[in-house]
Amino acid sequence: xxxxxxxxxxxxxxxxxxxxxxxxxxxxxxxxxxxxxxxxxxxxxxxxxxxxxxxxxxxxxxxxxxxxxxxxxxxxxxxxxxxxxxxxxxxxxxxxxxxxxxxxxxxxxxxxxxxxxxxxxxxxxxxxxxxxxxxxxxxxxxxxxxxxxxxxxxxxxxxxxxxxxxxxxxxxxxxxxxxxxxxxxxxxxxxxxxxxxxxxxxxxxxxxxxxxxxxxxxxxxxxxxxxxxxxxxxxxxxxxxxxxxxxxxxxxxxxxxxxxxxxxxxxxxxx
DNA sequence: AAGTGGACCTGCTAGC
DNA sequence: TGCTAGCAGGTCCACT
Numbered sequence: 001x002x003x004x005x006x007x008x009x010x011x012x013x014x015x016x017x018x019x020x021x022x023x024x025x026x027x028x029x030x031x032x033x034x035x036x037x038x039x040x041x042x043x044x045x046x047x048x049x050x051x052x053x054x055x056x057x058x059x060x061x062x063x064x065x066x067x068x069x070x071x072x073x074x075x076x077x078x079x080x081x082x083x084x085x086x087x088x089x090x091x092x093x094x095x096x097x098x099x100x101x102x103x104x105x106x107x108x109x110x111x112x113x114x115x116x117x118x119x120x121x122x123x124x125x126x127x128x129x130x131x132x133x134x135x136x137x138x139x140x141x142x143x144x145x146x147x148x149x150x151x152x153x154x155x156x157x158x159x160x161x162x163x164x165x166x167x168x169x170x171x172x173x174x175x176x177x178x179x180x181x182x183x184x185x186x187x188x189x190x191x192x193x194x195x196x197x198x199x200x201x202x203x204x205x206x207x208x209x210x211x212x213x214x215x216x217x218x219x220x221x222x223x224x225x226x227x228x229x230x231x232x233x234x235x236x237x238x239x240x241x242x243x244x245x246x247x248x249x250x251x252x253x254x255x256x257x258x259x260x261x262x263x264x265x266x267x268x269x270x271x
Numbered sequence: 272a273a274g275t276g277g278a279c280c281t282g283c284t285a286g287c
Numbered sequence: 288t289g290c291t292a293g294c295a296g297g298t299c300c301a302c303t
Contacts, residue, residue, distance in 0.1 A: 108280055
């Protein structure tokens with residue numbers, strides 16, 4: 001589910017309300033991708049600090065260390081005064097004096113991992129290989145050109161890999177490549193500087209638009225208030241196989257790259 | 272070093 | 288109606 005816009009929207013929807021709260025209790029459901037890395041008692045009776053985001057990860061700072069959270073493919077976070085009894089897919093609750101943060105994740109590709117700090121322990125290891133934030137001023141066409149140099153993977157896969165720039169997942173990588181008019185199959189190391197500039201701009205523009213629209217709700221994404229997004233209603237190519245391209249009318253194509261679906265318009269997106 | 276494919280897990284939908 | 292195959296927003300890890 002959650003790419004950068006969904007994760008950021010989730011963060012914004014609960015960060016101001018949880019900050020300064022005192023943790024009261026922890027409930028663990030079924031195992032997630034990795035073990036928590038501490039006993040639940042270690043998380044109790046602490047003041048919650050800032051909620052930060054790095055790529056698609058969230059960092060919830062506590063007095064002693066903090067929690068790194070990832071929503072995987074199907075995760076979502078709710079923050080509420082009245083969480084109700086946990087359902088079968090509710091695998092982590094952090095009860096605080098200001099409400100309960102609950103992770104719901106049917107597929108359990110998500111994670112909640114304790115670390116001493118964002119840069120050390122398990123969190124440090126998971127965050128170490130991440131590329132630039134897309135809204136970092138250092139993420140420019142020139143940077144992209146340099147980072148892609150010599151790489152033979154397709155540009156679509158290079159965007160998804162997250163070691164150059166983070167945040168664009170399958171939906172927004174497809175949409176950004178459409179916006180930039182670049183064929184997703186193109187060898188990434190072959191992009192000209194001009195096209196790297198177009199792509200860097202398109203990635204930022206696509207993610208910013210998704211943020212404005214509340215993210216994409218394909219089936220179950222909700223922010224921490226329970227609100228759905230509507231970017232998916234504005235997607236130009238993602239999920240639109242066979243439908244006419246809004247620019248040229250040619251049918252949108254679906255191919256598979258690195259075991260993921262890619263949607264694109266062969267008329268508008270060129271090598 | 273970089274690229275590829277498998278793995279993790281559950282739910283939904285299309286097709287027979 | 289009921290079963291099955293295929294597909295889904297991510298990304299780590301082992302292997303070549």
